[in-house]
Amino acid sequence: MAELLSAAQMRAIEAAAIGTGTVTGLELMERAGRGVVDAVLARWPALADEPRRAVVLCGPGNNGGDGFVIARLLVQEHGWQVDLSLLGDPGRLPPDAAANHTRWCGIGPCHPLTDRSLGTVDAPPDLVFDALFGTGLARGVDGDAGFLLGNLEMLRADFGVRCVAVDIPSGLCSDTGRDLGNCPAVDLTVSFHAEKRGHRLSEGPGFCGHVTVADIGLPHDGRSHGSAAPVWLAEAPTAELLAKSPAGHKYDHGHALVMTGGPGHTGAARLAARAALRVGAGLVTLAVPPEAQAEVAGQITALMMLPLRDADALTDLLWDTRLNALCLGPGLGLDARARSLVEAVLPLRRAAVLDADALSLFRGDPAALFDLLHPDCVLTPHGGEFARLFPDLAGKMDAPGYSRIDAVRDAARRAGCVVLLKGPDTVIATPGGDCAVHSARYDRAAPWLATAGAGDVLAGLICGLIARGLPAAAAAETAAWLHVETALAIGPGLIAEDLPEALPAVLAAIGA
Numbered sequence: 041m042a043e044l045l046s047a048a049q050m051r052a053i054e055a056a057a058i059g060t061g062t063v064t065g066l067e068l069m070e071r072a073g074r075g076v077v078d079a080v081l082a083r084w085p086a087l088a089d090e091p092r093r094a095v096v097l098c099g100p101g102n103n104g105g106d107g108f109v110i111a112r113l114l115v116q117e118h119g120w121q122v123d124l125s126l127l128g129d130p131g132r133l134p135p136d137a138a139a140n141h142t143r144w145c146g147i148g149p150c151h152p153l154t155d156r157s158l159g160t161v162d163a164p165p166d167l168v169f170d171a172l173f174g175t176g177l178a179r180g181v182d183g184d185a186g187f188l189l190g191n192l193e194m195l196r197a198d199f200g201v202r203c204v205a206v207d208i209p210s211g212l213c214s215d216t217g218r219d220l221g222n223c224p225a226v227d228l229t230v231s232f233h234a235e236k237r238g239h240r241l242s243e244g245p246g247f248c249g250h251v252t253v254a255d256i257g258l259p260h261d262g263r264s265h266g267s268a269a270p271v272w273l274a275e276a277p278t279a280e281l282l283a284k285s286p287a288g289h290k291y292d293h294g295h296a297l298v299m300t301g302g303p304g305h306t307g308a309a310r311l312a313a314r315a316a317l318r319v320g321a322g323l324v325t326l327a328v329p330p331e332a333q334a335e336v337a338g339q340i341t342a343l344m345m346l347p348l349r350d351a352d353a354l355t356d357l358l359w360d361t362r363l364n365a366l367c368l369g370p371g372l373g374l375d376a377r378a379r380s381l382v383e384a385v386l387p388l389r390r391a392a393v394l395d396a397d398a399l400s401l402f403r404g405d406p407a408a409l410f411d412l413l414h415p416d417c418v419l420t421p422h423g424g425e426f427a428r429l430f431p432d433l434a435g436k437m438d439a440p441g442y443s444r445i446d447a448v449r450d451a452a453r454r455a456g457c458v459v460l461l462k463g464p465d466t467v468i469a470t471p472g473g474d475c476a477v478h479s480a481r482y483d484r485a486a487p488w489l490a491t492a493g494a495g496d497v498l499a500g501l502i503c504g505l506i507a508r509g510l511p512a513a514a515a516a517e518t519a520a521w522l523h524v525e526t527a528l529a530i531g532p533g534l535i536a537e538d539l540p541e542a543l544p545a546v547l548a549a550i551g552a
């Protein structure tokens with residue numbers, strides 16, 4: 041699985057490799073610059089047909105150092121014409137960048153960066169390389185550099201100039217994916233060793249264009265770097281994880297119980313239940329208030345149904361330990377009955393997915409919920425529900441350096457259970473700090489998934505996978521991936537009802 045690195049982790053990896061003496065910083069910088077040139081020519085092979093004109097904007101740190109390498113390779117190995125400008129005093133460059141500045145100065149001029157460094161509109165370049173700031177960006181980009189970054193958008197739109205970000209577009213916080221100021225949207229971002237969190241989180245994907253990672257020869261030894269536990273990019277589940285034993289019967293695959301709301305409010309739970317059944321739970325039962333039984337009975341076949349009057353009845357029902365995964369929230373309601381069901385169920389320590397109303401019920405009193413939660417629970421808030429339960433953490437998400445990853449990790453620790461914060465960058469964390477990001481961006485962008493009922497399906501998928509025996513966090517990660525994969529298989533026009541029905545083809549493609 042691929043790791044998403046913080047800037048501190050990337051620095052620690054580089055420092056460790058340099059510390060062992062297997063590689064020097066200068067060698068890493070050379071590989072980084074070459075990686076960018078190779079990635080550009082791989083993305084646009086026609087650029088190699090004839091010499092081109094490039095502008096390289098170099099910053100005051102090692103990102104700028106990469107820019108000097110890029111400029112040198114383009115001139116010496118490809119015969120390009122390069123206009124290079126440097127922000128800041130060459131005498132204050134860090135050592136590796138200074139060495140590459142010296143080498144560049146033997147080839148071409150290093151102009152001080154001004155508001156004219158992109159050239160004139162009469163003769164726009166073919167490419168602009170943004171090597172101003174990388175993982176060392178500390179604040180928004182202002183002055184002439186900010187002005188130039190702001191103009192890149194116009195160059196791209198009006199003159200078809202291709203813009204390439206070295207490591208990360210300057211202005212984008214590599215830890216949070218937020219624009220610190222004047223971040224340009226580019227066509228291609230070439231990062232090094234591994235993707236940084238900012239390539240995947242929040243606004244980041246909207247700025248990065250296409251992201252590619254250049255191997256600069258650092259070890260992928262799976263060790264955690266820095267003090268924080270690793271963050272993984274959620275990937276496709278394996279066939280083994282989702283396959284069913286040929287000898288098994290339905291009771292081997294668990295029994296999910298999904299609570300519905302009252303009459304006129306049962307659709308969300310029915311959607312969740314159908315998803316749980318489709319993802320392979322052996323049995324799925326809807327627990328329905330007596331007055332909504334007729335409504336539900338007319339809508340289901342393979343799903344089962346039980347009348348459920350109140351919290352006492354639910355407690356009695358759960359004496360049956362074969363009911364091994366619960367789903368509460370979709371359409372459950374915000375009344376006293378709904379709250380009493382949640383409060384009755386959690387002390388029984390049965391694995392449970394809490395979504396939608398089951399979360400909003402505790403607005404204003406989240407500690408009452410946290411006191412009841414246990415590690416086999418999964419909370420699946422969207423941004424609004426997250427803010428209701430964790431208002432302070434949601435507020436901090438605007439603070440510098442504090443990302444969705446930090447917020448969800450803190451939330452999981454506080455709640456004592458798995459938290460999945462929904463979005464195009466879904467973040468899943470455990471109370472122990474394990475964390476995965478499921479990214480529905482770039483080639484997995486699924487905008488049609490933003491539709492009524494899609495969240496209910498996700499809750500049902502998690503519940504069904506837990507019923508099948510997956511641990512809570514693995515169920516959440518797998519469900520997030522299947523949810524998006526199914527949406528991609530359906531495509532435009534998707535409505536939530538389609539999702540469970542399209543799941544068989546997705547499972548078959550995985551080989552389950």
Ligand SMILES: NC(=O)C1=CN([C@@H]2O[C@H](COP(=O)(O)OP(=O)(O)OC[C@H]3O[C@@H](n4cnc5c(N)ncnc54)[C@H](O)[C@@H]3O)[C@@H](O)[C@H]2O)[C@@H](O)CC1
Binds near residue numbers: 065
């Ligand atoms: N040897 C290494 O450490 C390697 C580093 N690499 C490159 O080095 C980059 C990281 O280099 P650095 O840590 O030097 O950081 P950067 O080059 O991103 O920038 C740091 C410099 O910019 C200044 N600065 C930060 N934000 C500013 C702002 N908004 N306005 C004005 N000045 C600002 C800082 O004071 C510092 O001087 C990576 O992104 C990558 O491109 C690669 O060459 C691979 C090897």
Ligand SMILES: [K+]
Binds near residue numbers: 173205207209210
């Ligand atoms: K950059």
